[in-house]
Amino acid sequence: MRLLLVEDDNHVAAALSAVLTRHGFDVVHARNGEEALRAVLPATHPGKPPFGVVLLDLGLPDQDGYQVCGKLRKLTSTPVIMVTARSDVRSRIHGLNLGADDYVVKPYDTGELLARIHAVARRHSSADEPGAAAEDALRLGPVTIELPTRRVSVAGTEVQLTRKEFDLLALLAQRPGVVFRREQIISEVWRTSWEGTGRTLEVHVASLRSKLRMPALIETVRGVGYRLVAPTA
Numbered sequence: 010m011r012l013l014l015v016e017d018d019n020h021v022a023a024a025l026s027a028v029l030t031r032h033g034f035d036v037v038h039a040r041n042g043e044e045a046l047r048a049v050l051p052a053t054h055p056g057k058p059p060f061g062v063v064l065l066d067l068g069l070p071d072q073d074g075y076q077v078c079g080k081l082r083k084l085t086s087t088p089v090i091m092v093t094a095r096s097d098v099r100s101r102i103h104g105l106n107l108g109a110d111d112y113v114v115k116p117y118d119t120g121e122l123l124a125r126i127h128a129v130a131r132r133h134s135s136a137d138e139p140g141a142a143a144e145d146a147l148r149l150g151p152v153t154i155e156l157p158t159r160r161v162s163v164a165g166t167e168v169q170l171t172r173k174e175f176d177l178l179a180l181l182a183q184r185p186g187v188v189f190r191r192e193q194i195i196s197e198v199w200r201t202s203w204e205g206t207g208r209t210l211e212v213h214v215a216s217l218r219s220k221l222r223m224p225a226l227i228e229t230v231r232g233v234g235y236r237l238v239a240p241t242a
């Protein structure tokens with residue numbers, strides 16, 4: 010996948026490019042807003058496919074990163090992940106309102122960044138092809154989650170889950186490696202901000218671990234929430 014890295018700090022860019030290249034990305038580096046906006050024009054790289062993702066640092070020397078994001082949005086449908094040291098909610102909302110697809114706060118974990126890049130790229134490519142079946146089933150090692158039929162199997166054997174267990178697993182499985190906060194899970198799965206008895210979520214997680222016979226699949230991140238650890242085999 011081609012990836013446009015917009016970053017004015019050459020040391021940061023070199024280190025990140027090396028990691029991304031090792032993970033199979035074809036990285037193009039832009040050092041400022043102007044270079045970034047030029048890079049996404051098809052005429053700049055004739056014969057090359059469009060970028061799969063733009064990683065946009067917000068602190069750029071020539072233009073405000075938010076403005077660059079807004080301008081990128083007008084030039085291309087390539088998903089944009091903003092990368093910034095500003096972690097406050099207002100900055101985040103502002104970025105998402107300008108059309109960013111995701112928002113990563115420095116310092117970030119490289120594994121999480123890679124998971125987010127793959128997640129936005131996957132969402133984007135499935136939006137391009139509405140008939141694509143790839144998004145109908147999530148496959149994580151031996152675990153297959155069929156979204157339309159709500160069926161889950163482990164190594165080909167179907168596992169019976171309750172509605173909420175399925176919703177919880179499907180939510181976490183959409184972004185393996187990414188930590189979901191407790192409140193976020195409760196509001197998405199139970200569609201409420203009420204935490205029930207306070208143990209509802211724990212009970213469902215425990216039940217999933219035991220039904221799937223994969224206790225390490227869902228990892229507890231103390232004081233924060235849960236994440237799904239994609240099995241390697």
Ligand code: CA
Nearest residue numbers: 017066068069
């Ligand atoms: Ca910067």
